[in-house]
Amino acid sequence: MxxxxxxxxxxxxxxxxxxxxxxxxxxxxxxxxxxxxxxxxxxxxxxxxxxxxxxxxxxxxxxxxxxxxxxxxxxxxxxxxxxxxxxxxxxxxxxxxxxxxxxxxxxxxxxxxxxxxxxxxxxxxxxxxxxxxxxxxxxxxxxxxxxxxxxxxxxxxxxxxALDAEHGAPTATPLACSRPYIAFAGRLSEAKGLDELIRAVADLVRRGRDIEVRVAGTGDMLRWQRIAAAHGLDERVVFEGWLDGNAKLAFYRGARLFCMPSHFESFGIATLEAMFCGLPVVGTRLGGFLDLVEDGVSGYLVDGHDSRGLAEAICKLVDDPEHAMRMGCVGLVRAQTCFRxxxxxxxxxxxxxxxxxxxxxxx
CATH class of the missing domain: 3.40.50.2000 (Glycogen Phosphorylase B;)
Structure with missing residues (x-):
């Protein structure tokens, strides 16, 4: 029946x-x-x-x-x-x-x-x-x-x-990019930790890392562009707007890592999408991240509001691409095993x- x-x-x-x-x-x-x-x-x-x-x-x-x-x-x-x-x-x-x-x-x-x-x-x-x-x-x-x-x-x-990522990730064409980038996907807001991410990347750039952040999502883009410029990152924080379908998958697959330092997160669909695309994840030690990410195995979890800890976690993955790839592979297996x-x-x-x-x- x-x-x-x-x-x-x-x-x-x-x-x-x-x-x-x-x-x-x-x-x-x-x-x-x-x-x-x-x-x-x-x-x-x-x-x-x-x-x-x-x-x-x-x-x-x-x-x-x-x-x-x-x-x-x-x-x-x-x-x-x-x-x-x-x-x-x-x-x-x-x-x-x-x-x-x-x-x-x-x-x-x-x-x-x-x-x-x-x-x-x-x-x-x-x-x-x-x-x-x-x-x-x-x-x-x-x-x-x-x-x-x-x-x-x-x-x-x-x-x-995360149906698109689960079934479509292998056929998506990665974005062409001149330097390694960190992918962020979500609302452009303090609650998603975008401010901490910008400060962490500014710290890493001052320490000689040639990286950028690519941001997919909607919100007050002009405000966040001004914040990025205030940290000297006007050319290193790229706002992609709302992405879906193959464009979103290509956005993930072209990245070195996915970062979402949320202040609270019930689950994290974008995090799961990134995992299905083989990316290691840097998130916060709360909410859905605790189910999705194995800290130190498929990514790193840091305390909320901690831009310094965030910078150190990102640095480990930026400085060692092979380590980042291994973590991403473990995350992909976890996504396929637990969240199909x-x-x-x-x-x-x-x-x-x-x-x-x-x-x-x-x-």
């Missing part, structure tokens, strides 16, 4: 983060179908203005009711702030309609969001996590964060996929079967 699962997450042109996760799930429809799971999608819009709030109430809510009626399980992909409030409102509707529900957290900053929130929000978070039928975290540290809210069963860990799309889909299917079986036994 087919289990009908409604995936609920961002749409309406939103990029990155959970939107990328849902895109990967949509591309895995055939494998879900072979396992007896029919997936459909409901797109939510961001709360950028009053018009979005009205559209959520007047358009999204009725559409969600119609989509939920046809589903057996409703899977909510949740982050903090607006994402949390939208998904909680829809969760209440799904429960009133008698549907089984799955809560999946994609935010590495959720614990701080709840700590800084008002009492009502903390109460809603507890209800959402404890009363849903299954809770999924994208990494082990995030699961530990959620477990103290979960009084019934354990939080499940299901990582993310087929095994990730199987974990989702197991969760849905347990939830659906429990629901049928209670009826």
């Amino acid at each position: 087919s289990i009908r699962v409604l995936q609920v997450g961002p749409g309406h042109g939103q990029q990155g983060g959970i939107a990328s996760v849902l895109s990967q799930l949509a591309r895995s429809r055939e494998q879900f179908g072979r396992a007896g799971v029919a997936v459909s999608f409901f797109e939510t819009r961001g709360f950028r203005n009053l018009g979005d709030l009205l559209a959520f109430a007047l358009i999204d809510m009725p559409s969600f009711v119609r989509a939920t009626i046809r589903a057996d399980v409703v899977h909510f992909h949740v982050s903090e702030r607006g994402s949390f409030y939208r998904k909680f409102a829809l969760f209440v509707v799904a429960r009133l309609l008698g549907k089984r529900t799955v809560f999946q957290l994609h935010s590495g900053n959720f614990e701080r969001f709840i700590q800084d929130a008002d009492r009502v929000t903390r109460l809603l978070a507890g209800l959402f996590i404890d009363k849903t039928d299954c809770v999924i975290a994208v990494s082990t540290p995030i699961a530990k964060c959620l477990q103290h809210w979960r009084r019934t069963d354990a939080v499940q860990v299901v990582g993310n996929m 799309a087929a095994s990730i889909v199987d974990r989702y299917v197991d969760c849905y079967r347990r939830v659906d079986t429990r629901g049928r036994s209670e009826r």
